Amino acid sequence: MAKTASATAPGTSPYFAARPRSAAHKRLYADAVVPATIDDDVETMRDYPESNEARAAYVSPVTQRPVTKFQFRVYDACRQVPAGHYSTYKAIAEHLGSGPRAVGNALGRNPFCPQPIPCHRILPADCYIGGFSGDTKSKIFFKKAKLEKEGLAFDDAGFLAGSMQQSRFFGDFQ
Incomplete structure (x- = not known):
C-alpha cells in the first residue's frame, strides 16, 4: 500500500546528504553532445x-502494450509535481512502496510526455540531471532545457x- 507521509527533502535526509556526487556523472555530462536543436516543449x-x-x-503507443496498474500509479504520482519543482525516483518509490529503478523503468515508457505526466521533473537522488529516454549523450539537454524553462537551474x-x-x-x- 502507498505511504501517506511526505518524502524527505534532500538536505534533511541522511541518504541525500551522505551521497557523494558521482565522478561518473560528471564525466557523462562533460562528454554529452549538445544537439543542434533542443526540444524544450513542456x-x-x-x-x-x-x-x-x-x-x-489503454495501449501505449510507445510500447504497443497495455499500461500496467503500477505504471499508472507512477504516472499519477509524477503528475503531482508542479512546474518549477522536482522530485526523485526514490521519493516516488517510497510513496508507492516500490524501488527507484522500477519507477525509472515506468517513466522511461511514459506515453503521456511531457504533459500531463511531466517525467522530466524527476531526478536521481543526487540531483544530477540524468538521462532522458535512456540517452545520456544528447537527450540530457532536452530534459535540462525543459526544467530550465520551468525555472530550475543546474551547475x-x-x-x-x-x-x-x-x-x-x-x-x-x-
Missing part, C-alpha cells in the same frame, strides 16, 4: 485515461543548483 498535452475502464483498455557539472535542492523539492504525494 506544453503539449496528451490525453490521459482517468477511469479504471479507460486505463484497462556546470549537470547537478541541480544547491540553492534549489531544498526549496524546489516536491515530496508531498497524495
Whole structure:
C-alpha cells in the first residue's frame, strides 16, 4: 500500500546528504553532445485515461502494450509535481512502496510526455540531471532545457543548483 507521509527533502535526509556526487556523472555530462536543436516543449498535452475502464483498455503507443496498474500509479504520482519543482525516483518509490529503478523503468515508457505526466521533473537522488529516454549523450539537454524553462537551474557539472535542492523539492504525494 502507498505511504501517506511526505518524502524527505534532500538536505534533511541522511541518504541525500551522505551521497557523494558521482565522478561518473560528471564525466557523462562533460562528454554529452549538445544537439543542434533542443526540444524544450513542456506544453503539449496528451490525453490521459482517468477511469479504471479507460486505463484497462489503454495501449501505449510507445510500447504497443497495455499500461500496467503500477505504471499508472507512477504516472499519477509524477503528475503531482508542479512546474518549477522536482522530485526523485526514490521519493516516488517510497510513496508507492516500490524501488527507484522500477519507477525509472515506468517513466522511461511514459506515453503521456511531457504533459500531463511531466517525467522530466524527476531526478536521481543526487540531483544530477540524468538521462532522458535512456540517452545520456544528447537527450540530457532536452530534459535540462525543459526544467530550465520551468525555472530550475543546474551547475556546470549537470547537478541541480544547491540553492534549489531544498526549496524546489516536491515530496508531498497524495
